[in-house]
Amino acid sequence: MQSDFSVGGNFNIFKPDTSATGASFSVGLFYRSSPKYRFQEQPQSSFWKFWHSADIKDRLSIGLVFCNIPLSGKDKNQELRLGAAVKPFKHDYFFHLAWHIRNGGSDFFFGASTKLVKNVDLLVGMKNFVAKEANLGLSVRFRGMRMDCSYNDRKQMVNLSVGIIFSPDEKVQAQQYRMLGTQLVKENDLFEGLKAYQKALAYDPADETINLVVTVLQEKVNRKKKTIDSLFAIGQKFEEKGWYVTAFKAYRQVLNINPRHKKTLRHLKSMAPKLSNYLEDTFAKGVAFYEKNDIRQAETMFSKILAVNTNHAGAGKYMAKIDSIKTYTFSEYYYRGLGYYNQKRYKRAIEEFTKALALNPNDQDALRYKKLAEDRQRQNKKRISRLLREAEKYEKQNLFVKANNRYRQVLELDENNSYARKKLTYLRRYISSVVESKYQKARGLFKKGNWRAAIDGFSEVLSIDPSHQRARSYLRRARKELYSNLDQHYRQAKKYFNQKNYEKALEECNYILSVDAGYAAAQTLQSQAYASISRQNLHEKGKKAFAKGDFLTARKIYREILAKDPNDKVAADYLRQCDTKLNDRVEQLFNEGMVSYSEGDYNSAIQVWNKILSIDPDHKSTKEYIKKATERLDALSRIKEK
Template structure:
């Protein structure tokens, strides 16, 4: 609120100034506390809004909007000015001043500065005044400003050694140069032209900045020397003199407090003080850069690279040292250049289409240009100019589409209507007729398409292809229907080749009296093609032999069951089911055996607990290891095993581990030696046994996986699952094994459904 009030007050001083007096000479005009303190040597110094008068080019480097007022030796307001920055390149300044030596003249300056790049700027100003007699005078001027500034864009390579030195980080703002041609007459101000040149240099990293300026008038000239030095981060000392005359010297200081800057100076020649106040009205450069950067991100997300480039260039103007911003601007500029080339090509195509009266094609060309640059004025202008011709052509096309519709030529009508809608999506007539065509086609297409998808999911590819072809006859370009047709054709080709391969293998196995594996091959054929008559006949032919094999294996499995060798019984029943998935007795016995095996393991766990409570740890561990050899995920056994190993002495553990290793029980050996190493990491014997156990386990897993793959490839899925389950006892989370067990299980389910049919 306080800042808003102060801003309104200062603007009031600009709009309603006190009667200012005009200048005697150029270097005496726009006299502010800072310019007086520096001896008038400010041609190459973009410090404050008074630069609008001294050198209009310099205001292009004033990135902060600010207002300045100055009070002279008689405590009168003799200068007020305002600058506004328009990123990335323009600065504007307005000044009202009362030069010394005059009583009845007001003087105003309006300036504009243009930043060519981070080092060079040009500018111009217009000066207006009025004499006591009411005579209006005016003049204008031109300014040039140069500063040394590093090149932070990594995409730009500087080859010239001198230029590379000027653009190095060591030369940042070490040298500036300004040149002004001022008071060029416009109205009633003849023979007052003035030329001023100046430069500043900072010879040392820590030390003063030295300013020098030379002003040339029609009748005389003057020299100006000044210096400023940062005493502290917010305090600056200034000093200067004119014509190298110590009597014309001045000195002062500047103090910065938040957004305020106070300048004081004292002129020894006229023995007077001057005071200036500058107020920064805009946010900091870093905050401004962040704001424009955020806008650039939004433009990129909206695919507007032209707008994004402008926003990032504005951000870079506030933060030119940010390497990421420099890189972003370089990358965006490359993309914009590519898009400009494409837009130019589209304009050429659009013009050609227009000349040939192909108005829809011309419209598309101009609209495609807008996709590259949504705000392209030429594209918008061309579309607007094209509209009357386009409307007439669309009306003609709509008439043709209605005729085609009435003649039941829906394909032709739809093609014409789509052309119309590509230009005007809201065309009521076109939308109405398209909906009519869609309604007619929708019912029949949906029926054919979903029926085809259903057959495809059932792997009945022949029927699926028939239905999908009917659907595509209604909607030839429907992407989903085309996709499913391609998938169906691929599946038909794969199924055909696979059936031929499996048939050859089955016949070879049959000739070798390997009827079980031959039976599996014919079942695989039925899995691929449920209606395959040859495979069904062969399965019926082999059924009597397979029944004898199944009966013999069932007798053996039942023997294991009666002997309470449930683990062996489970393996035997699964083997039977791999031969005949519909064998009901084996399914029942398998379920019972699994249930009884679980009860048996529970009993042995209770026995292990009893041994543990009696502190017979070795006997308890034997029971636990047996349980885990059958079910390696038995959580209670795993927990008790950990307790047992912590209670058994290292010597006994080592002995137990060696016994397991000699028996080939590498899992339990691995657990025991891991426990020993947890207690004694330096035990080399345990480390050797652990590594040998792990290598044996890896080798065994590889052997079992390959054995299972052989059974899987031969269609003996149950046998494959039995082998792979043995891997899971060694490594319960083996990803390849789990994946193939799932695949084999799915194939068994499919075969079950075929058998039941």
């Protein structure tokens, strides 16, 4: 720690001319003023501000020495020496005072010193203020040596002394300890790091950086000492109770903070035999639990052992077996939960994920899916409440089909909702006549060969009553007939094209694509027909289609014209207008589909959205909602009414 005081001493062996050899020693206390770089509070008075500032460095030095204390012999030259050195100015001028007290008298000394050049000081002094006792000298420092030379005029005597400094320069030593402290702090050994920095500070008390680091480290070490004291006390209590594993954990926490904590190391050493016996008993219990298939208790026993000895072969072997069992069981629960989640059976999914997490509480995927399932379950509860309110409102208004759709949506979210299931059974007698009427109408369209309208009609019947088998059978037949009819129209279009009757070929292709926008062969043939028609004829057809509001056909025509002539400004202008009209139409159709979707009329929503795909086959939102609506129709068809 930083201190302005230091203690020193020396040992002397002497042999006076007429006496036996003797020995003595001297001891002294030394004070040197230095700045208080780490002073916590700002002093109020001007004096103390100066006393703690950098300007005070080496301004005052005081020494008190008791010399020649005899160890043997009869030396009676004991002295008490008191001295002081004062530097009143910032320049290197020192004034020295000393008072030597001994048996039979005392002497007073006064002197001064100043720096002449680098490493050379001029010295002057006198004894008892007697001019004849004046001395004049020089002090020279060169690398590791110091030489002092003085002359006394009265005695006509020159005194010469030479000293050799074996230790490195103070700045160098400070830097060495500073580097050591930095390394120890990086290794998180704050205690030893603080000691190294304190040694650096002793060699270079004026270094502000070292002072700051020592202050910060001291605060951290003090906090850690409190933690260590608390943990050590806990470890002692557990050790006294015979809870050796818990005591070991507490002691190990102490060593994690300070690996050299002597009291903890002693306690661990004395506790080692007891701990070893305890671990043997715990291992035997763990094996017994494992053989009884009590995996949880066995894992607890083996975990205690491995917490103390990570290399325990027996415990490690059994823990590997337990981990294998847990991994298999965890995977079983996890994938079962994932299946329920994908089926939107969130309650069962949560149950399975909870079982999985009991085996592996930190598995991120299981935690994430459990949270997602819980969130969806909360959302579903709110949605079910809203759907039930809407269903009851429609029921009161005698809008039984809409009420029926709402109750079916409830069962889609919660297949065990008995209230919705009972309501569906109750409403069946009211909507049976509606369903039969719509079925007969769709059947009439089927007989007339109006396959597209028949498909829409049977789909509507199934959206009300998914179990209507006659409607499902006719729907399959209508779709088959529709595509057979489209194939006939395609063959006719191909025939017209081969006869170079491109306009008739286009009429057939346009019809096919109006029914099924994804009929790829018709799309290709349509493009070929457009390419074969003259640009003038295309302009006429484009204008006619635009005037009739058939913007989709007009867009195709003008795109074909621009493919032939990219600089056709009229075609480019019409194409921009077509795109604007079609974008407006897409938005309108999408909103119409959303209304049907929100009311549970998924077939109608799909029919409307399919019209969008005939305009924009890559419309992302439409594709996503068609997929959702199809999934809900499939879910509704799987719900069996009791």
